[in-house]
Amino acid sequence: xxxxxxxxxxxxxxxxxxxxxxxxxxxxxxxxxxxxxxxxxxxxxxxxxxxxxxxxxxxxxxxxxxxxxxxxxxxxxxxxxxxxxxxxxxxxxxxxxxxxxxxxxxxxxxxxxxxxxxxxxxxxxxxxxxxxxxxxxxxxxxxxxxxx
Amino acid sequence: xxxxxxxxxxxxxxxxxxxxxxxxxxxxxxxxxxxxxxxxxxxxxxxxxxxxxxxxxxxxxxxxxxxxxxxxxxxxxxxxxxxxxxxxxxxxxxxxxxxxxxxxxxxxxxxxxxxxxxxxxxxxxxxxxxxxxxxxxxxxxxxxxxxx
Numbered sequence: 001x002x003x004x005x006x007x008x009x010x011x012x013x014x015x016x017x018x019x020x021x022x023x024x025x026x027x028x029x030x031x032x033x034x035x036x037x038x039x040x041x042x043x044x045x046x047x048x049x050x051x052x053x054x055x056x057x058x059x060x061x062x063x064x065x066x067x068x069x070x071x072x073x074x075x076x077x078x079x080x081x082x083x084x085x086x087x088x089x090x091x092x093x094x095x096x097x098x099x100x101x102x103x104x105x106x107x108x109x110x111x112x113x114x115x116x117x118x119x120x121x122x123x124x125x126x127x128x129x130x131x132x133x134x135x136x137x138x139x140x141x142x143x144x145x146x147x148x
Numbered sequence: 149x150x151x152x153x154x155x156x157x158x159x160x161x162x163x164x165x166x167x168x169x170x171x172x173x174x175x176x177x178x179x180x181x182x183x184x185x186x187x188x189x190x191x192x193x194x195x196x197x198x199x200x201x202x203x204x205x206x207x208x209x210x211x212x213x214x215x216x217x218x219x220x221x222x223x224x225x226x227x228x229x230x231x232x233x234x235x236x237x238x239x240x241x242x243x244x245x246x247x248x249x250x251x252x253x254x255x256x257x258x259x260x261x262x263x264x265x266x267x268x269x270x271x272x273x274x275x276x277x278x279x280x281x282x283x284x285x286x287x288x289x290x291x292x293x294x295x296x
Contacts (some may be wrong), residue, residue, distance in 0.1 A: 041228065041239060043259035047281045047291045049241060050226075050259060078198075080189070082263060082274060087232025089263035091189060091275050093197060111191035111198060113261045113277040115230060115237035126230060127239050129261040131279030133195045134290035142282035142290050143195045 009083045013090065013116055013123050020125070021074050027065040033058055035125045037117060043129040045110065066101065073097030077148065088116040088123070093148050094130075108132065108144045157231045161238065161264055161271050168273070169222050175213040181206055183273045185265060191277040193258065214249070221245030225296065236264040236271070241296050242278075256280065256292045 016035060023031030033054055042051040044060060051057050065072070079092040091113045098106050115127035133143045164183060171179030181202055190199040192208060199205050213220070227240040239261045246254050263275035281291045 043261065043279065045281060046284050047294055049257060049294050049296055082235055082265060084232030084235025087230055087235050089237040089275065109197060111277060113191065113275065117230060127237065127261065129259060129277050131191065133193060134282065136194050140290045140292055142288045144288055146195055146197050148197055
C-alpha cells in the first residue's frame with residue numbers, strides 16, 4: 001500500500017478515535033455508537049467477559065454515563081495505529097476522570113486496544129478491548145491506581 | 149484482496165496462534181517469543197499498564213511459568229480473525245488452567261486481543277492485550293470467576 005494512502009488512513013482513524021472520545025466526554029450516546037460496526041464485539045472494563053453487538057454495548061453506556069455527575073474526562077495517550085488496506089488496529093492508554101453521582105472522584109488509567117475495518121470506504125470500530133491489570137498478590141484487586 | 153489470499157492469511161495466523169499456545173503450554177520460552185515483533189507492546193494480566201519490547205515481555209513469562217507445577221493449560225475459544233493485506237487482528241476467550249507451586253489450582257477465563265503484522269512474508273504478533281474485567285460494586289475485584 002502506498003505511503004500516502006497509509007498516511008490518509010491513519011489520519012482518518014485518528015479522527016474517528018477523536019470523534020468517539022469527544023462524543024463520550026459529552027455523553028452523546030448516538031455519536032458514540034456511530035463509530036461501531038453492527039457485528040462489533042467488546043471486551044469491557046466491567047463484566048461480562050464479552051459484549052456482542054451494538055445493542056448490548058449501547059446498554060452498557062446507558063448504564064455508565066449517568067454514574068457521572070456532569071461530563072466524563074477522557075484523554076488519549078501514547079496512541080499507536082497500525083494501518084493496513086482495509087484492516088487496522090490501535091493501542092493507547094486512556095485517562096478517565098470525573099465526579100461520580102455517589103460523590104466519588106474517578107481518576108483511572110486504562111489500556112485500550114481497538115480493531116478497525118474499512119467498510120464502504122469508511123473506517124469503523126469492529127472490536128474494542130478496555131482493561132486494567134490486576135494484582136497477583138492474592139488480593140486479585142484491579143490495578144486502578146497505576147500511572148504510565 | 150482476493151478471497152483465496154485472505155483464506156491463506158487467516159490459516160497462517162491461526163497456525164501462529166496454535167504454535168504460540170502450544171509453546172506456552174509446554175513453557176518453551178524461546179518458541180513463545182518467536183511469535184513477536186521486536187517493537188511488540190503488551191497489555192498483560194498483571195501490572196504494569198504496559199510492557200514494551202520482547203525483552204521485558206520475556207521476563208514476564210520467566211516469572212510466570214515457574215509458578216505452575218507442570219504444564220500450563222491453555223485453550224483458545226471463540227476465535228475471530230479479521231485479516232487485511234499486511235495487518236490483522238484477532239479476539240478470543242482463553243481458558244487458563246493448571247496446578248500452581250503454592251498448591252492453588254488456577255482455572256480462569258481471560259479475554260485476548262492480538263494485533264498482527266506481516267513482515268517479510270511472515271505474520272508476527274505486534275500487540276497483545278489480555279485481561280479480565282473487574283467488579284464495579286465497590287470491591288474493585290478482578291472478575292476471575294467468569295465463564296462464557
